[in-house]
Amino acid sequence: MFGRLTLPQLLFASILGIAGGIYIYQPIFEQYSREQKELKEKVKWAQESQEKKS
Template sequence: MFGRLTLPQWLFATILGIAGGVYIYQPIFEQYSRDQQALKEKLKLAQESEEKKS
């Protein structure tokens, strides 16, 4: 049995690994979200200004 993990230990290690990955990369996800919102706002403003020109 030495060197083997039980199912609950595997599940715990998996959940811990996923949670750790999310915690580490959370700032990158947040920055991406802010960039996408800013891009949408720019596109909206560009469309509005183009409509006013027509």
């Protein structure tokens, strides 16, 4: 099988596969970063409200 494809064809197929994987999983990455951002804001808000009480 390896002998049937040239190196440029293998490189093109690899790049295409990586780009396709990034395209497919992009919404998951965006959701994760959004959730982390919300979590940081909640922690920051909780710390500020706790400091106001003290």
